[in-house]
Amino acid sequence: MERKPFAITLDVGSSRANKTGAWRTERPVYVSNLPPCNNACPAGENIQQWLYRAEEGEAGSASLGGRPLQPPEKGGSASLGGTTPLQPPEKSGSASLGGTTSLQPPEKSGYEAAWRQIMADNPLPAIMGRVCYRPCEIACNRAQLDSAVGINSVERFLGDEAIRHGWQVPVDAAPTGKRVLVVGAGPSGLSAAYHLTRMGHAVTIRDANAEPGGMMRYGIPRYRLPRDILDAEINRILAMGVTLELNAPVTDLTATLTAGGFDAAFVAVGAHIGKRAYIPAGDSAKIIDAVTMLRGMEDSSPPLLGRRVAVYGGGNTAMDAARTARRLGAADAVVVYRRTRDRMPAHDSEVSEALEEGVTIRWLSTVARADQGKLLIEKMRLDESGFPQPTGEFEDLDADCLVLALGQDADLSVLESVPGVTFSSGVVDVGPDLMTGHPGIFAGGDMVPAERTVTVAIGHGKKAARSIDAWLRGATRVVPPRHGLAAASALNTWYYADAPATVRAQLDTAHRITTFDEVTGGLDESTALFEARRCLSCGNCFGCDNCYGVCPDNAVIKLGTGQYEIDYDYCKGCGICAAECPCGAIEMEPEQT
Amino acid sequence: MLKQIEGSRAVAETVAMCRPEVICAYPITPQTHIVEALGAMVKKGDLAAEFINVESEFAAMSVAIGASASGARAYTATASQGLLYMCEAVHNAAGLGLPVVMTVANRAIGAPINIWNDHSDAMSQRDAGWIQLYAQTSQEALDLHIQAFRIAEELSNPVMVCMDGFLLTHASERADIPAQAQVDAFVPPYQPRQVLDPSDPVSIGAMVGPEAFTEVRYLAHARMREALELIPQVAARFTADFCRESGGLVRPYRTEDADLIVVGLGSVLGTVEDAVDELRDTGMRVGVLGITTYRPFPARAIAEALSGCGRLVVLERALSPGTGGMVSADIRMALPAGPAMHTVIAGLGGRAVTRKSLRAMLTQAAAGALGPLTFLDLDAGLAGRELARMRDARRSGPSAENMLRDLGISASRIG
C-alpha cells in the first residue's frame, strides 16, 4: 500500500509495540500438583498420567489428528521420583509449561502407552485391577462431583489388553553384573525382581512353594483372581530373564548369598501363619485356620468343612473364607465378629459381596467354646472407647466347623540367624529404604511393618529395588520432594460434565455360590474409555486450550498440543486463565517489584 | 446536447454520467427531484449503482462514508435541516479525507420553518472541511458536479455543490447536457488513497491525541490550499473539453473600470448582472464579482479582482445574527485595508431579490449613502410593530405568527 494518510490510517497490528506486561501486579504460572490418586497409591503408580494416555483410546495418536502427541508431564507421581517436577525454562521473560519426560516414545499412545505407564511402577496391572482395594478411588476428587473415576476397572482393562496382545517389557539397561537374590515369589518379590531386572541386575527368586505368587495364589480365592491372569503376569516377568526356583525354601540366608555369589538380597516371604487364639474346645470340635483352609483350595482335594461353617474374625480373610465355604457347599456360612460393621477391618466391597452370597454375620459376638456341631457365642458390647466388653449373655450357634481368621504371623526364621537383623512385634525392622540391620539385606511385604495388601507389597518391591540399585552402586537414594497436593477447591468444575461412573457387571449370585468363576466383570473398550475420560486431571494441565482461548490479551502462546507459554510482554495479570483453568494447573503469583 | 430542462433533472442526469457507485438518499425539499430522478435511473437499470433509501441524513452521509472508505464513488444530496442533521458525519467525512460529493439544494433553516431558498444551510457548514462550490445557473450546477468528482478524488477531500433551492432546482432552463464519453474522459475511475481491503488491511479512523492532532488539522488546511491551485486547473481543463466556462474560483463581470463592485454567490448573480447592466446604461461604473469557490476561500483571487474598486457591496444570502455577513468577514480578511464595504443581507427564506431593489440599493451605495449593514427590502414597519409589541407586553407571543397575522397574507405575494 502506498503512503497512508497521516494518523488517519494505521498499519495493522502495530500495537504490539505497546508492551502491556508492565501493568502486571500478579503473574500467572503453570504448576503441576500431586493428584490425590497418585498420592494415595501404595504402588506409587502415576495414575493420572496413564489415564491421560488411556483417554486416547485404541487408536492412540491416530485419533489426535495424526499429530505426534506431546503430552504435558503429569507431575507429582507419589512414586518416589517416578517423575520429575516441572521447571519453567527462563526465556525472554516468559515461563512455559516445560517439555515432557514421557515414559514412552511419543508415537506410542493410547492403551498400550497407558499400560506401559503403569508398568513403569507396577508390573501386575491385571492383578491390581482385581485385588487392589483402591485407595486411589477413595481419594479421587471426582467423588465430590458425582462419583470417583473407576481407576481400578480401567487398570484391569489395560492389564487384560496387555495379556490379550502379549505386550512385553524390554530390558533396556545394560547388565550391571550384579546378582540379587529375592526370597519369596509373592507380589513384593516379583515386583522387586521386575524392577531390578529392568535396572540391569541379574535376579534369582527362591520360593518355598510349588507355584509362584505367594498370597496372590495361596490366599486370594480364584473367584477374585483367576489363576490364568496370575500366571500370565508372573510369566511376563519371568520372560524378562528372572530366574525362579520353586520348592526352594531358604533356611540359611547368609550361606545362600555366599554360595550363590549374590551381592544383595530382598526378603519378602510374607505372613502366612494363621494366628491361633485359645478357645475351649471339645475333642471332636473341627477347628482350622483360614490361611490353611484357603491354601488348601490350591491342593488337589479341597478341604471338607461341612454344611454349617462358622468363621471367626472380621478381616478380608474372614470374608474370603466364608465366601469360599459357600462355594464349597456350606448352607450356612456365619461370620462371628466382636465389633460392629463400621469397625470391621474387611473392605466394604468384600462384606457386601459376602452378604449378597448369603453369608451371615454375627456382630458383637465372640466364640466362647467350640464343640462338635455347635459353638457357644458370648454377646459383647462396646465400651465408650469402642472396645468390646463381655456381657455374660451366651447363645448357641450350630456349626460343623470353625474357621479362625484372626490374622497372620510372618515366618521370620529365614532372617533370625542373620547378624544385625532385628525384630519387633513379630515383624522385621527396616529403614526407610527397606534395608534390614544387615547391610545389603532388604525386606518388604507382609513381613515388615505396613498394611498387608498386595498393592503395598508391590510398592515395597519397587521401593526396595530402587534402594538395592542405589546400594549396589554404593550410593544412597535421594527421594525427590513431593509436589503439593492438588486440592479439589482449585478445580473449576464447570468444565466437567455430569458423567457418573460405569458400573461393572457382576456375576449373578446363584452362579457365584456354585462356582469359583470371577465375580466381578471387566469393562469393554468403550466403557473403559468413558471411565478414563472421567479423570479431572487434578493439578496438571491436560491441554484443554482454555488459557490460550480466554486470555483477553493474546498473552498465552500455544507451543503445541497441550503446551503453552505465557507471554509476559503482554500479560496484564488479569487472572482469567487461572480462574478458568479446569484443573487448577495455573496459579497467580505476586510480581516481585 | 441542448435541452430545456429542470435544474434538478439536469443535475441528476449529469451525476449519473459521473458513475457514482453508491447513492444514498433521504428526502427533503427542495432536493427531492434530484434523488427521485437518480432512483428512477437505477431502478430502470440505466445507472449501475447501489441506491439506498436511508432513514436520515445522518445515515445518508454515514453510508457515503462507509462506501467511500471502501473505494466506491459515493454521492448524496440534501438541504437545510437535513444538512444540519448530518452535520456530525459531514465533519467526519472531511476528517477522514473521503471524496464524497454532495449536492446541497440551498434552503433556509428554521425556526421559523421555511422551505425557500437562502444560503443559511451551506454557510453553517463552511468550516466543516468540505470544498464548497456555488452554482449561478442550472448549466453551471451540472458542470460543477462533473468537476466536483474530479477535484474530490484528486485531493481525497469531500466537495459540496451548492445550488439555490427552487431558483435552480425547480427552474426549467436551457442547459447543455454533456455526452457520457466526455464525462468519462473527464472523470477517471476512482483511485482511493486509502481503502478497506481484506488483502491489504489497515485501520482507518484512529484516535489521535494532542501529539498529532494539530498536524492532522494542518494537513487538512494544506489540502485546501492545494485545492486553490487545483480548482482553476480543473475549470480550465473543463473549458477545453466542454467548450464553456464553468467553475473556477471567482467570476468577475464588468469589474475592469468599476468604482463599485457587488460581490455575491449563487443564482442571484444573474439578477445582479441585469441590474448592473441597467445601471451601466445610466453611466454608473459598477461591476459584479461572483464567488464560485467559497471554501477554500480564494482570498488572493478576490483581492486581485477587487483591487481597483473604491467601494464594495457584499450581497449575503445568509445572516450571522449579531455579526451580519459571513462572506463580508472573509472578504475583509482578504482585503484588510480594502475599499469601503457594505454588507447587504438579501433574499432570506425565499424573499425575491429584484432588479428594482438592487438598482435602488446600488445607487444609494454609489452615493455613499448606504449603511454598513442593510437588510434588502426589509419591511421595517412590520418588524417595528413586533418590536413595539415585545416592548409593551412580556407575553408578546411568537413573533413569526404575530407578523403573519399582521400581514394577513394567505396567498403568496408576487414580489
Next chain:
Amino acid sequence: MPYEQIKFYQVGSFAAGNRLLDPEQRSVQSGSERSNTLTCGHRACQGCGEALGARYALDAVMRATKGKMIAVNATGCLEVFSTPFPETSWQIPWLHSLFGNAPAVATGVAAAMRAKGRTDVRVVGQGGDGGTVDIGMACLSGMFERDDDVLYICYDNQAYMNTGVQRSGATPPAARTATTPAVGDEPGNAFGQGKNVPLIAMAHEIPYVATATVADLRDLEYKAARAMDFHGARYLHILVPCPLGWGSAPGDTIKVARLATESGLFPVFEAEAGTVTGVSPIRRRVPVTDYLRTQSRYAHLFHPAERTKVIARIQAAADRNITRFGLMKDQTNDPERTGVTHSGPAGSDPAEGS
C-alpha cells in the same frame, strides 16, 4: 451437531480446545492459526470482557469468511483501546467513523462491495451498548429494516464505560453507575424493562438474531459463524462483563458472565426471521444474588442491610426470562444439551433456495 463432545472436562461448548478432537472440530480460539483479529498491546483494562468477546467473534467470522471481512466500529471503549495513534491492535480492514452511525457506515461498506461485485467480502459492524442501544438505534433499525448484508455485533457491558461508567439504555435495574448513584430511596438505576435490542431486532424479522456471552466461547463462535451462513441483516448481542464498571475482579470476567446466564438474567438464545429457534438451557441454576454479589455496582443491595424487595424484583425478572425462553426445559445429563440446542446443520444457507 456443531461440535462433538469428546472429553468430559470439555463437555459441550465450554472449554476452548481439546487435544482429542480433530483440528477442524476444535474451537477457533484453540487453534494456533487463529487470526487474532484484535492482537496484543491493546489498552483494554485487565480482564476486559469486550476485548475477549471481540476477538472471539471476529476470529470466528474470519474463519467463516476465509479472511474476507471488513469491520466497522462505533466510538467507544473498543475503538479507543484498540486504536490510539500511532498504534492499532486490529489485523483486519477496520473503520471507525462516529458514535451513532456504525450500522449505516457498515451498510455503506456492504453497498460498496456489492457495487464492486465483491460479495465474497462480508461486513461486520460493531459497537458497545451505548453506540448500539442508544445513539445508534436509528441507524441500526434502518439497517435491519433494509435487510442490508451486515452482521452487527453489540458488545454489551451495560453502561457507557469509555466515558466513565454512565447509565445507558442497557444498564440493568438497580445497578450503580456514575449517573445512577447508589443513593436515595431507590439507589442505582431505575427499574424498567430497559431496551431489549435482541427482541427489537427480532421484531424486524431479520434472518438471524442471537445472544451470547464470553462465558460460552464455543456457543459464541458457533453463533458468529452461523450468522455468516445468512445474507441480509444479522444481529449478535454479546454480554461482556466490565471489571472496571461492574466492580468485579478482573479474573472473574468469565465467571460473572456465566452467573448472568445461569441465574436467568441474561437468556442465551438464537432466532431466525423473528422466531426463537434455540436456547441455551441453564445447566446449574443459581439465585440472582450469586450473580449480584460478584459486582460492587450492586453492593448497595447487600450493605448495610440486604434490600430484599429489590433483590426479589431482580429475581422475578430472571424467573420471567426462564419461563419466557424455556431455559430450564429438558434438564438431563446429556452433555450435548449444555450447548445451545441448535437448529439445522451449520453451513446450510437458508438464504439459498428462498
Next chain:
Amino acid sequence: MFQVRFHGRGGQGVVTAAELLAVAAFTEGRHAQAFPSFGSERMGAPVMSFCRIADTAIRTREPVTDPDALIIQDPTLLHQADIFGGFRGAGPPGRPSAGLRCDGYLLINSAKPVADLGLGEYVRAFRRERLLVVPATQLGLTHLGRPLPGAALLGGFAALTGVVSLASVEAAIRDRFTGAVAEGNVAAARAAFDFVTDERKALTDA
C-alpha cells in the same frame, strides 16, 4: 424579452403549462425560463408560475412582476389576490389607471364572454382584441376526458400573441407526453388555437 405569468390553483398544472411554453420557445431556438412561485404544494391553493422568453440568455431570476401576458387558468381567481399587480398599465389593484392604453395580453379560461366576467373597471384600458376568453376546461374535457385547461390555454396563447407557434406548442406537448395523452392535449391546443383565432378575427373585423 416576453414575460408571461400564469395564475391557477394547485393541481391545475400552471407549472407544467409554464414549462411547456418554455419548451415551445426553446424549440424555436429561443431562450426561455420557466419557474413556479414556490408555494408549498397544496391542492387548490392559488398558485402562480412564470415564463420568460428571449432571444438572448436570461439571467434574472426574480418573479415576473411586470408581465406582458397573463394567463388565468381559474376565473374564480379574478376577484381574489392581486392578479393584475404590476400588469403593465393596469395600475394598482382595483384602481385601473384611467385613460392609459394597455397593450398587455390577457387570456382567461372561461366559457362565458368577457363581458359576463364582471371585470369591468379592471380591464377598461385593455385593447379589446388582446382580452380574450377560451373554454379551456371544456376543451380539456372534450379532448382529454379530464378538466385540464393547460394545453388549451397554450394553444390559445399561441393564437392570441403569436409569441410561439402552434407547431412549437404541439412539439412541446409531444416532448412532455406520449400516446393518447399527448394527442389529447395536442387536439385541445389546436381547438383552442382555432377558437381564439376566430374570436380575434371577429373582434378585428368588428
